[in-house]
Structures are given as C-alpha cells and as structure tokens.
Amino acid sequence: MKISVEQGSFGYPGSRTLFENLCFEVERGEILAILGPNGVGKTTLLKCMTCMLPWNRGAAYLDGQNIKYFDSVDIWRHLAYVPQVHASVFSYSVLDMVLMGRSAHINWFSMPGKNDRRVARNALESVGIGHLARRICSELSGGERQLVMIARALAAEPEIIILDEPESHLDFRNQLMILDILESISQQREISCIINTHYPEHALRISDKTLILGKECDYVVGETEEVISEDNLQKFFAVRTRLLSYTDRGVARKTVVAVAI
Numbered sequence: 001m002k003i004s005v006e007q008g009s010f011g012y013p014g015s016r017t018l019f020e021n022l023c024f025e026v027e028r029g030e031i032l033a034i035l036g037p038n039g040v041g042k043t044t045l046l047k048c049m050t051c052m053l054p055w056n057r058g059a060a061y062l063d064g065q066n067i068k069y070f071d072s073v074d075i076w077r078h079l080a081y082v083p084q085v086h087a088s089v090f091s092y093s094v095l096d097m098v099l100m101g102r103s104a105h106i107n108w109f110s111m112p113g114k115n116d117r118r119v120a121r122n123a124l125e126s127v128g129i130g131h132l133a134r135r136i137c138s139e140l141s142g143g144e145r146q147l148v149m150i151a152r153a154l155a156a157e158p159e160i161i162i163l164d165e166p167e168s169h170l171d172f173r174n175q176l177m178i179l180d181i182l183e184s185i186s187q188q189r190e191i192s193c194i195i196n197t198h199y200p201e202h203a204l205r206i207s208d209k210t211l212i213l214g215k216e217c218d219y220v221v222g223e224t225e226e227v228i229s230e231d232n233l234q235k236f237f238a239v240r241t242r243l244l245s246y247t248d249r250g251v252a253r254k255t256v257v258a259v260a261i
Helices: 042-049 072-078 094-105 114-126 142-155 172-189 200-206 230-237
Strands: 003-011 017-026 031-035 057-062 079-082 160-164 192-196 209-213 219-223 240-248 251-260
Touching: 003 042, 017 031, 017 042, 017 209, 017 219, 031 042, 031 172, 031 200, 042 160, 042 192, 072 079, 072 094, 079 142, 094 114, 094 142, 114 142, 142 160, 142 172, 160 172, 172 192, 172 200, 200 251, 209 230, 230 240
Parallel strands: 031 192, 031 209, 079 160, 160 192
Antiparallel strands: 003 017, 003 057, 209 219, 240 251
C-alpha cells in the first residue's frame, strides 16, 4: 500500500504555518525518515497524516484514496502509530499492552480471542521480547518499553507503521536494535515505515527516502543519499557537517559528523 501527501499544509490557529504544500509518497516496503530542527512540525505532520489533526489544506492518501473519508477502524487496520515513549505509569502487562494493538480487529463488545493472543505473542517474539510477556510495563527500561510499543503496532498487522522518534532517549545499543528491527520489518514484511528522527546518520543507515522540514515552510524530499548532503544540513540545521564513508562487514555506509555551528 502506498501512502502519499499532496499539497499538505498546517498551522495551529493564531500561530504561524508550520508546513505548506508538502508533497511526497512512500511506496510499499519503503522507509521514509523525517528530519528537521525543533519546532518545524515533525510530530504535527504525523498527526495530520493519521487524521489526529485536520489539514488546513491538502490531504493524505492511501492508494489514492483520501484518508479523511476512511472510518477510524479502517484507518487503524492499515496504519499503526507509535508515539514518543516516556516513563510508563500504566500497570498493564506487556502482553495486555500488545493486545491493545488488535483493537481494530476485535468487535466493540468482544474479548481478544486465541488468534489475537497468537498474533500478539508472535509480535513480541519478532522484536525479541517474548520473555517479557508477563512483566508490568511500568517496570521496564526505556528500550524495552519502545520494543513493546513496536510490538503493539505489529500486532495490528498494518501495512504502514508511523513512528515518532522511536530511538530517542535510548543508549547506543538500543538505538541500533530499534533501527535493525525497523529495517527488518520493511524488508521482510514489506511494511512501509515513516520515522521522525533527530539523527541524520540514522536516516542514512536505514531509510530509502528522506524529508527535511525547514522553519520557513521550506522542505526537501527525495532519495536519502541525495537529500542528506552537507549543503542541505547546513541550510536546514545551520550546522557545518562532513559526510564520511566507511565499510562495515562488507557493507558500504555513510555517517554524519557535526563540525561547527
């Protein structure tokens, strides 16, 4: 399933326009990274795309159909949303939290059935935390909570997963674990992923396309290798950088080094 945005524009009432005339698309199994300095509307864009906020102008489309005309159940059968994860105050078990991802597949007055529990357990296993099924979410580390939220999204059996800063507030190892899981989801299950991130090097590592939002409704979008350039990072972040190439286990990669402001 393809998701696209055409002429997307949004600004909160009484405030400046955050973005204007955005146009981009993400094909089945592709990863799109969204970058930009603080305050340009990255999280707001995700909420517009999922109908949590109404566009001022323009629309998001699933295979050419305007998402705003889908009912909420249909939206969440196609899309899964992973918000920013903070300290959990909920006393749900991990399995119960992941089962919430099945809500679009369960009738209003029904309880999760055997198949729902099987899907939830498989989702936990697929992100490597099946052993945590009986743990309480509030007792987990930040990295474990993030994996639970990704498993909950997978339990919905979506075609597209939209994630808001999934690797933020995590240590190096957990960041790489999240990135590897998202890359695997995209390649092996052909699930499209749209990811807000503060890390250009993470976009270089796993994304097919990158969108950079600017503070004056400016933006650039395209293939990641072309969009993440020293010139664009200087333009949008006001930071001088160097792109460095290296090889890891036979795989050619690039990373970004900040030089000066």
